Amino acid sequence: MLIELGHFALILALAVAICQATLPLIGASRRHGGWMAFADMAAMVQFALVGIAFAALMHAYIVSDFTVINVAHNSHTDKPLLYKIAGVWGNHEGSMLLWVLILAFCGAAVAAFGGRLPATLKARVLAVQAMTGTGFLAFILLTSNPFLRTDLPPANGEGLNPVLQDPGLAFHPPFLYLGYVGSSVAFAFAVAALIEGRVDAAWARWVRPWALASWAMLTLGIALGSWWAYYTLGWGGWWFWDPVENASFMPWLLGTALIHSAIVVEKRDALKSWTVLLAIITFALSLVGTFLVRSGVLTSVHAFAVDPARGTFILFLLIAAIGGSLTLYAIRAPAMQAGGLFAPVSREGALVLNNLLLATATATVFLGTLYPLALDLMTGEKISVGPPFFNKTFGPLMVPVLVAMAAGPLMGWKRADLLGALQRLWAAFAIAGLVVLTGLYLTFGGPVMAVFGFGLAAWTAVGALVEWAERVALFRTSAANSFRRARNLPRAAWGTTLAHLGMGITVAGISASAYEREQIDILAIGATMRLGAYDVRLDAMSKENGPNFTADDATISVLKDGAVVAVMHPQRRFFPLQKQTTSQTAIRSSLFADLYLALGEPDGKGGWTVRAYWKPLISWIWSGALVMALGAAVSLSDRRWRVAAAARRGTLGVRA
Amino acid sequence: MSRRLITLLPLAVFLAVAVYFALALRPNRDTQALPSVMIDKPVPAFDLPSLADGPNLSPAAASGEVVVINYFASWCVPCRIEHPVLMALKSQKVTLWGIAYKDKPEESRTFIAQSGDPYARIGVDRDGRTGFDFGVYGVPETYVIDRAGHIRKRFVGPLTPEIAERELVPLVRALAKP
Numbered sequence: 001m002l003i004e005l006g007h008f009a010l011i012l013a014l015a016v017a018i019c020q021a022t023l024p025l026i027g028a029s030r031r032h033g034g035w036m037a038f039a040d041m042a043a044m045v046q047f048a049l050v051g052i053a054f055a056a057l058m059h060a061y062i063v064s065d066f067t068v069i070n071v072a073h074n075s076h077t078d079k080p081l082l083y084k085i086a087g088v089w090g091n092h093e094g095s096m097l098l099w100v101l102i103l104a105f106c107g108a109a110v111a112a113f114g115g116r117l118p119a120t121l122k123a124r125v126l127a128v129q130a131m132t133g134t135g136f137l138a139f140i141l142l143t144s145n146p147f148l149r150t151d152l153p154p155a156n157g158e159g160l161n162p163v164l165q166d167p168g169l170a171f172h173p174p175f176l177y178l179g180y181v182g183s184s185v186a187f188a189f190a191v192a193a194l195i196e197g198r199v200d201a202a203w204a205r206w207v208r209p210w211a212l213a214s215w216a217m218l219t220l221g222i223a224l225g226s227w228w229a230y231y232t233l234g235w236g237g238w239w240f241w242d243p244v245e246n247a248s249f250m251p252w253l254l255g256t257a258l259i260h261s262a263i264v265v266e267k268r269d270a271l272k273s274w275t276v277l278l279a280i281i282t283f284a285l286s287l288v289g290t291f292l293v294r295s296g297v298l299t300s301v302h303a304f305a306v307d308p309a310r311g312t313f314i315l316f317l318l319i320a321a322i323g324g325s326l327t328l329y330a331i332r333a334p335a336m337q338a339g340g341l342f343a344p345v346s347r348e349g350a351l352v353l354n355n356l357l358l359a360t361a362t363a364t365v366f367l368g369t370l371y372p373l374a375l376d377l378m379t380g381e382k383i384s385v386g387p388p389f390f391n392k393t394f395g396p397l398m399v400p401v402l403v404a405m406a407a408g409p410l411m412g413w414k415r416a417d418l419l420g421a422l423q424r425l426w427a428a429f430a431i432a433g434l435v436v437l438t439g440l441y442l443t444f445g446g447p448v449m450a451v452f453g454f455g456l457a458a459w460t461a462v463g464a465l466v467e468w469a470e471r472v473a474l475f476r477t478s479a480a481n482s483f484r485r486a487r488n489l490p491r492a493a494w495g496t497t498l499a500h501l502g503m504g505i506t507v508a509g510i511s512a513s514a515y516e517r518e519q520i521d522i523l524a525i526g527a528t529m530r531l532g533a534y535d536v537r538l539d540a541m542s543k544e545n546g547p548n549f550t551a552d553d554a555t556i557s558v559l560k561d562g563a564v565v566a567v568m569h570p571q572r573r574f575f576p577l578q579k580q581t582t583s584q585t586a587i588r589s590s591l592f593a594d595l596y597l598a599l600g601e602p603d604g605k606g607g608w609t610v611r612a613y614w615k616p617l618i619s620w621i622w623s624g625a626l627v628m629a630l631g632a633a634v635s636l637s638d639r640r641w642r643v644a645a646a647a648r649r650g651t652l653g654v655r656a
Numbered sequence: 657m658s659r660r661l662i663t664l665l666p667l668a669v670f671l672a673v674a675v676y677f678a679l680a681l682r683p684n685r686d687t688q689a690l691p692s693v694m695i696d697k698p699v700p701a702f703d704l705p706s707l708a709d710g711p712n713l714s715p716a717a718a719s720g721e722v723v724v725i726n727y728f729a730s731w732c733v734p735c736r737i738e739h740p741v742l743m744a745l746k747s748q749k750v751t752l753w754g755i756a757y758k759d760k761p762e763e764s765r766t767f768i769a770q771s772g773d774p775y776a777r778i779g780v781d782r783d784g785r786t787g788f789d790f791g792v793y794g795v796p797e798t799y800v801i802d803r804a805g806h807i808r809k810r811f812v813g814p815l816t817p818e819i820a821e822r823e824l825v826p827l828v829r830a831l832a833k834p
Contacts, residue, residue: 277666280666288673291677315678318677319674322670323670326667330667334659370673520766520770581743600770
């Protein structure tokens with residue numbers, strides 16, 4: 001019964017979305033207040049309805065209602081509750097429902113918190129948001145309905161793919177979707193602005209928090225996914241340039257460009273047409289990502305349900321949304337007035353450089369992801385481009401990005417003194433140089449690129465700190481004065497410093513991977529193998545029973561200079577239902593290195609394959625991402641966004 | 657005028673990409689069953705060095721049994737996806753031969769050591785000559801060889817659990833009957 005209610009709510013949500021996509025647009029062009037105001041109510045109702053639908057499906061998962069086909073295919077009574085809940089979005093239909101839920105949530109948030117938006121802009125934004133919603137609701141109802149029942153319910157479900165039963169993965173899709181869908185709001189603002197024919201500082205002030213929030217979520221989602229891959233897949237890799245990873249990485253790269261170019265629109269009223277285009281393409285890449293993952297066009301470790309009908313539908317959505325918005329762009333953008341002028345060497349110039357490089361990097365990833373498909377189409381040849389391509393092209397592109405990153409914030413608007421900015425970075429120069437020299441000295445003949453990477457990481461991180469020190473006049477005035485300046489520093493500035501610092505941390509973590517140690521051997525009980533400075537000893541093997549699996553559990557001691565530093569338990573889990581074995585790695589993290597153990601196959605003679613890795617600074621990769629996201633969050637809490645609200649209210653006479 | 661052209665550019669690029677996506681979705685673009693001129697022909701002659709220090713791998717080694725030949729490489733992502741399916745085939749007593757295609761032997765060995773060895777024997781096709789004789793497009797590819805040493809079926813791209821269960825295993829079982 002609840003399921004039918006959910007199904008019905010979803011159909012109603014589609015009806016509401018269709019109205020929300022049309023009436024407010026007409027209202028806005030005819031300046032009809034009531035029709036425009038309808039958008040607010042519709043957005044809230046749409047969110048409530050999709051919420052009911054989602055809750056109904058989640059309920060079916062929690063109570064294991066196997067008359068629902070989707071639940072029967074993806075759940076099992078023995079599954080822990082967390083994964084029953086995560087199972088809701090662990091499959092194609094449910095994940096699309098989550099997508100629409102977040103989309104409706106964003107729409108409702110614009111309606112609820114957008115009280116100070118100009119009425120016509122708000123009505124148009126919500127209408128565009130509802131158009132996207134209409135497309136995806138129709139997609140779910142027509143091709144991927146999670147609410148279908150079966151007459152012959154199985155006694156028990158087929159279970160969730162064991163690889164996906166993991167806390168890291170359980171929360172990875174929601175974050176990614178918040179990121180993807182968040183970019184739909186920036187998109188809606190861009191299209192609404194094109195319809196209005198006006199892009200100004202106020203518009204940028206509206207778009208930036210959304211772009212920033214969506215970027216932060218995407219950062220977290222990508223980091224979680226990468227961390228998950230690191231500890232589950234069992235060979236210690238954390239980034240594979242897999243098409244699905246790239247699908248989330250491309251909107252992140254372009255989203256990074258967007259949050260920077262929007263600054264220029266806000267502060268200097270320039271780069272308007274470019275920023276609008278970025279907002280459109282960022283969302284387009286989110287859609288393309290969905291298309292690639294859902295249509296089965298590309299082979300990937302994420303291979304979800306493959307169904308050409310779905311692919312065709314998403315392709316039509318893509319053409320309608322992106323083709324439509326780009327057509328509008330082609331019509332309206334030429335009329336857009338160019339704003340403030342600036343010299344090539346200026347803060348604006350640095351941000352343009354940042355945008356050019358990031359856009360090029362995005363294009364590179366795009367080509368690398370789709371080239372195998374293109375070749376397949378043209379010649380029938382099937383190839384895998386793989387990491388070598390990306391490492392050769394993407395890596396070099398990031399070097400100037402990082403170099404410019406430290407200098408950019410130190411340059412003035414309109415016209416800057418590059419030499420002056422670089423002079424103020426002497427500390428960053430010195431430390432980066434020192435790091436490179438020390439690195440070269442320590443690893444003479446070793447991985448030169450890694451040393452260079454460390455230098456860049458130091459440059460980026462110290463550069464971010466120098467900029468902060470400049471702002472609070474550290475060491476140039478009294479400590480109390482610096483402290484006062486730090487307290488008065490806008491949160492947005494803190495955010496910049498944190499985000500740039502986070503990037504430096506991540507780059508250091510990536511560079512350190514050149515120094516990792518790896519040892520694979522077959523160990524009998526009591527046998528030892530050498531891993532760098534450590535000895536790895538297999539002490540015992542035992543059998544364990546989990547809720548829906550059985551496990552071979554290894555007790556492994558890691559010794560340094562004869563003393564035990566860690567006792568770890570990697571496992572091999574066998575899921576009888578899916579006849580699938582997964583590897584449960586054991587990882588001991590510290591600030592400076594991870595010890596990583598994975599248990600392989602038995603050799604049948606009492607020995608077990610043990611893979612051991614020593615990975616220096618690896619946790620910095622994800623910590624850096626966390627710091628970046630934190631930077632975005634701090635920036636989001638900036639007074640500026642609230643001040644705008646107060647000023648607006650002031651005109652209404654509530655507060656002077 | 658030039659400004660107008662520039663603003664049209666994104667749309668033009670997008671439309672080109674869209675056409676190309678549409679082509680990719682063509683219903684007859686079957687990613688699995690590529691016809692092979694080799695079907696029902698004797699397996700091409702080969703004599704490949706073993707990845708382990710064993711005797712060379714040649715068709716004669718089948719000694720009248722049904723074997724499944726799988727082309728793989730450590731650098732190939734789809735092969736990693738396919739790998740659990742091969743492990744499942746091994747547990748179902750399907751005789752698998754691996755041919756490491758255009759891959760450095762030490763890297764093939766690392767891949768096998770890391771992921772598990774589903775193969776009864778592994779041959780090294782360093783320059784891809786044997787793959788060329790088979791008509792291999794890319795890795796992974798899988799061939800079913802009957803007891804008389806004829807190629808009976810070819811699977812292009814990674815085997816999925818469904819394909820293995822519904823097509824490959826029944827075929828191997830049927831061919832194995834005397």
